[in-house]
Amino acid sequence: MTHGDAFPIKICGLSTPETLEAALAAGADMIGLNFHPKSPRYVTPQRAAELADQARGRTGIVALVVDYTPEQAAELVRIVRPDWMQLHGKETPEQVAAIKAATGLPVMKALGVATAADLDQVALYHGVADAILLDAKPPKDAAYPGGHGKPFDWNLVAGLDPALAFMLSGGLDPANVSQAIGVVRPAGVDVSSGVERAPGVKDIGRISEFVRAARAAAKALNDDQLKKAGQA
Numbered sequence: 001m002t003h004g005d006a007f008p009i010k011i012c013g014l015s016t017p018e019t020l021e022a023a024l025a026a027g028a029d030m031i032g033l034n035f036h037p038k039s040p041r042y043v044t045p046q047r048a049a050e051l052a053d054q055a056r057g058r059t060g061i062v063a064l065v066v067d068y069t070p071e072q073a074a075e076l077v078r079i080v081r082p083d084w085m086q087l088h089g090k091e092t093p094e095q096v097a098a099i100k101a102a103t104g105l106p107v108m109k110a111l112g113v114a115t116a117a118d119l120d121q122v123a124l125y126h127g128v129a130d131a132i133l134l135d136a137k138p139p140k141d142a143a144y145p146g147g148h149g150k151p152f153d154w155n156l157v158a159g160l161d162p163a164l165a166f167m168l169s170g171g172l173d174p175a176n177v178s179q180a181i182g183v184v185r186p187a188g189v190d191v192s193s194g195v196e197r198a199p200g201v202k203d204i205g206r207i208s209e210f211v212r213a214a215r216a217a218a219k220a221l222n223d224d225q226l227k228k229a230g231q232a
């Protein structure tokens with residue numbers, strides 16, 4: 001993924017046909033199915049296969065896993081047939097490459113950010129992962145490593161090499177996504193708990209508000225970049 005690609009908006013942790021349909025109707029570019037057993041958004045591979053059938057050809061289907069082996073990832077892909085793998089654990093660049101080879105799919109690697117030093121990891125995964133997702137680090141003692149609805153300090157990203165494209169997640173919601181896009185200038189955005197009314201319970205109205213707000217802010221960002229390029 002580069003800064004030149006269209007701006008993907010991903011709605012993660014969908015688990016019902018109704019909320020999936022709402023994400024599709026809103027125009028989400030990617031939807032995430034969560035396979036972390038401790039998550040309130042967990043879906044079984046069988047249930048996920050049904051949801052994936054509903055979504056296939058209408059959006060990008062992303063399978064979110066945490067510290068899977070290449071063999072586990074390949075077995076999941078056989079059942080669910082997603083378009084992308086999202087790796088949200090402590091996978092090393094070598095493990096990312098192994099999962100990519102075992103599944104034959106593009107891989108999005110999530111990296112937790114709490115301090116400027118955490119951004120050093122981005123360069124290590126660039127060129128190995130097909131997309132980088134910057135997310136807030138989970139609270140200490142959290143039962144699962146993402147989906148806590150907390151943002152990190154967006155100003156940290158100002159220190160990152162602008163050539164290293166990334167998507168943004170962590171505590172985004174319909175009210176703050178516009179500001180987040182303006183400050184961070186990501187290549188795309190991802191949300192889970194910010195479009196819920198309770199952990200694991202997606203809200204159809206919030207899904208469409210989020211996509212609308214993110215799309216408008218991405219357009220404003222693109223217009224601004226074109227204007228600056230014209231002035232150069």
Ligand SMILES: O=C(O)c1ccccc1N[C@@H]1O[C@H](COP(=O)(O)O)[C@@H](O)[C@H]1O
Nearest residue numbers: 012039146147149169170171191192193
């Ligand atoms: O959402 C979860 O339960 C989850 C569990 C394990 C790993 C990642 C998870 N979610 C991902 O976390 C980010 C941020 O979520 P939020 O918007 O702050 O709730 C997002 O990428 C989710 O895909």
